[in-house]
Amino acid sequence: MSREITYAQAIQEALGQAMEADPAVFLMGEDIGVYGGAFQVTGDLVHRFGEDRVMDAPISELGQAGVAVGAALAGCKPVLEFQFSDFATLAMEQIVNQAAKLRFMLGGKVNVPLVMRFPAGSGTGAAAQHSQSLDAWLAHVPGLKVIQPSTPYDMKGMLLAAIDDPDPVMVFEHKLLYKTKGEVPEEAYRVPIGKAHVAREGSDVTIVATSIMVHKSLEAAETLAAEGIDVEVIDLRTLRPMDTATIIESVKKTTRLACVYEGVKTLGIGAEISARIAESEAFDYLDAPILRLGGAESPIPYNPVLEKAAVPQVQGIVEGLRNLVTGRT
Amino acid sequence: MAVEVILPKVDMDMATGKISKWHVREGERVAKGAVLFEIETDKAAMEIEAPADGILRNVLVGEGLSAPVGSAVAYIYAEGEAVSAAAVKTEAPKTEALAPTKAAAVVQPSSSKDGEGPRATPLARRLAKEASLSLSNISGSGPRGRIVAEDVRKAAEKPVSAPAPVLAPAQPDDAIHKLYQSGSFEVQPVDGMRRTIAQRLTLSKQTVPHFYLSVTANIGKLMAARESLNASAPRDAEKKPLWRLSINDFVIKAMGRALQRVPAANVTWAGDAILRHRVSDVGVAVAVEGGLFTPVIRAVETKTLAAISQEMKALAAKARARKLVPSEYQGGTTAISNLGMFGIEEFTAIINPPHASILAVGAGVERFVPVNGQPVLATQMTCTLSCDHRAVDGAVGAELLQAFRSFIEDPLLMLA
Numbered sequence: 001m002s003r004e005i006t007y008a009q010a011i012q013e014a015l016g017q018a019m020e021a022d023p024a025v026f027l028m029g030e031d032i033g034v035y036g037g038a039f040q041v042t043g044d045l046v047h048r049f050g051e052d053r054v055m056d057a058p059i060s061e062l063g064q065a066g067v068a069v070g071a072a073l074a075g076c077k078p079v080l081e082f083q084f085s086d087f088a089t090l091a092m093e094q095i096v097n098q099a100a101k102l103r104f105m106l107g108g109k110v111n112v113p114l115v116m117r118f119p120a121g122s123g124t125g126a127a128a129q130h131s132q133s134l135d136a137w138l139a140h141v142p143g144l145k146v147i148q149p150s151t152p153y154d155m156k157g158m159l160l161a162a163i164d165d166p167d168p169v170m171v172f173e174h175k176l177l178y179k180t181k182g183e184v185p186e187e188a189y190r191v192p193i194g195k196a197h198v199a200r201e202g203s204d205v206t207i208v209a210t211s212i213m214v215h216k217s218l219e220a221a222e223t224l225a226a227e228g229i230d231v232e233v234i235d236l237r238t239l240r241p242m243d244t245a246t247i248i249e250s251v252k253k254t255t256r257l258a259c260v261y262e263g264v265k266t267l268g269i270g271a272e273i274s275a276r277i278a279e280s281e282a283f284d285y286l287d288a289p290i291l292r293l294g295g296a297e298s299p300i301p302y303n304p305v306l307e308k309a310a311v312p313q314v315q316g317i318v319e320g321l322r323n324l325v326t327g328r329t
Numbered sequence: 330m331a332v333e334v335i336l337p338k339v340d341m342d343m344a345t346g347k348i349s350k351w352h353v354r355e356g357e358r359v360a361k362g363a364v365l366f367e368i369e370t371d372k373a374a375m376e377i378e379a380p381a382d383g384i385l386r387n388v389l390v391g392e393g394l395s396a397p398v399g400s401a402v403a404y405i406y407a408e409g410e411a412v413s414a415a416a417v418k419t420e421a422p423k424t425e426a427l428a429p430t431k432a433a434a435v436v437q438p439s440s441s442k443d444g445e446g447p448r449a450t451p452l453a454r455r456l457a458k459e460a461s462l463s464l465s466n467i468s469g470s471g472p473r474g475r476i477v478a479e480d481v482r483k484a485a486e487k488p489v490s491a492p493a494p495v496l497a498p499a500q501p502d503d504a505i506h507k508l509y510q511s512g513s514f515e516v517q518p519v520d521g522m523r524r525t526i527a528q529r530l531t532l533s534k535q536t537v538p539h540f541y542l543s544v545t546a547n548i549g550k551l552m553a554a555r556e557s558l559n560a561s562a563p564r565d566a567e568k569k570p571l572w573r574l575s576i577n578d579f580v581i582k583a584m585g586r587a588l589q590r591v592p593a594a595n596v597t598w599a600g601d602a603i604l605r606h607r608v609s610d611v612g613v614a615v616a617v618e619g620g621l622f623t624p625v626i627r628a629v630e631t632k633t634l635a636a637i638s639q640e641m642k643a644l645a646a647k648a649r650a651r652k653l654v655p656s657e658y659q660g661g662t663t664a665i666s667n668l669g670m671f672g673i674e675e676f677t678a679i680i681n682p683p684h685a686s687i688l689a690v691g692a693g694v695e696r697f698v699p700v701n702g703q704p705v706l707a708t709q710m711t712c713t714l715s716c717d718h719r720a721v722d723g724a725v726g727a728e729l730l731q732a733f734r735s736f737i738e739d740p741l742l743m744l745a
Contacts, residue, residue, distance in 0.1 A: 228602065255452050255478065283451050284451050284452065284454075284455040285451070285452050285455075286450055286451045286452055287450045287451075287452040287453065287477050287478040288450060288471075288477070326599075326602075326604065327470065327471045327472065327475075327477060328472060
């Protein structure tokens, strides 16, 4: 039975079903208990599962991450909520040097089955320290898995897959997506990590987009369709491990590639996608330079006009793609 | 180590450049960013800046000589650095003097050398290889002449036996010379601009299906409006009026508005698609010594008559000085050619590709016209629109011309 719920409700439903199914699953984070989470994602879960399984944590991201790594080593399945993804910087030691490394350094004798949830992205007027998209940072680290679901359906299915996963999984949730709605089945189901999704089929150009940029790209694709430009939109969904095969197949069909992402353009996920295509068999199918549309080389401004200008918007995607396809770039 | 001074590519399709002037003499000091030399391309002259501070030495290409794009034309040495012959690549660029009595031969780009060659996308390269086509025989339609897959597909479709398009005269140059008595003529070399005009307009007349529409407009109201707008122009500190509108400024504006009124005519033919443009970019033919340029006024519909007038004056001055840059003459969907100042009453013009039309504007002529059965003196102007039938059909062209006439006959409508 499927019905329409929000992205935030999809997360809450996945968390509730995982906790019902497995007593090893517990939640931790700042204000996730009685307050229900900074973005009301955990909601009333504390009333259903109690304070032992929905734990309010003190304001120390490094401490929380350390607890999560330790609990995961001891057989629990912690799901840690960061209030803002920007605060991942505070927990880098535990994420990068411990969670990502221990399985390898201990010869596979342990696993670190934790999940960290990161509300990310700009558009809420929260300024430079609360608006970043640091997904590519963590995707650089072997030993981590990094996912960025863009729809309520994928969110629920991928979060359940992340909780099942024996390795640390970083979940980037765009804050502007929390209130978006979509069809979601009531029962528990899994959407595999590491598999991209063709959100729209097209023949003239491939967009590989992440998170909220999937929706902006789909909107741009509709405008371009009216001009006779048929855009294929791939929702990358997982940054690490990346599903290069789906992108290669698409580029071989469309002969053109654009990467659209909110993180800073330079050394961002678009650089990795571009390089993989340039290194692959799809290179010989490229009929135009690869286009990257990413965030500006700037901290996210507080001024709402500049804030919008600092990340790709629909009009810019339309113009960039139009130039790419009509041979002006 | 001495810094190479490279002959840059400043224009699309540019294979060679002629150095028309060195601003710095050999042995003189030069500052980075200062104008070092000027190159003359097919369409314009461009000033090139020094790439480094130092002393200019080893000038390999003198004034009046041309060299391939990308070749070194001189070196800049650091202060006190020994001038070594080794710093200069042993392979001097091919230079060619332009003999004053003979048309300049076009120097082929050195595309046969290893590692060089035409720009092409990976897909175009693969398709050309599969079709056993040489990229050097394919002309690129992409930015900066890049060959894209579509160019290769078109080249592959062309029957092998088809003769290359004939651009040269039917008889060799010598044969034409022989038709006239020796000594009865002077030989004027064909410069880059002349060659470009010859090639582009021949291509247009041979490949673009032209049709023509004429209309005669009463310009009495326009003349009155022009007089009163010019009389009311504000004056600067030296008491000079800030603008002096010409009839052509009204024509440009009216064309810009008419294209917005009839968007189906604001198009360009792009082979397998028609580009429908959102803004009215209008080219204006400017006669210069030895040829003509067509600078483009962008987004005409958004500009006031005074702004159009000032921009046109500036572009015309740059055209006459041959200082237009490609971004000032490329693009546009239509152009205006006005020969009214020569008393020409009407004529037809050749479309300047990739434009879809061109408007030939004649002189204002006083005529008696019947009004309610009585002869009334009116000033009339005849305009003829040439259209590219591939992109613009007769009815669409007629609509455009009708809209244009309504604006010309009553310029007040352009304010709406």
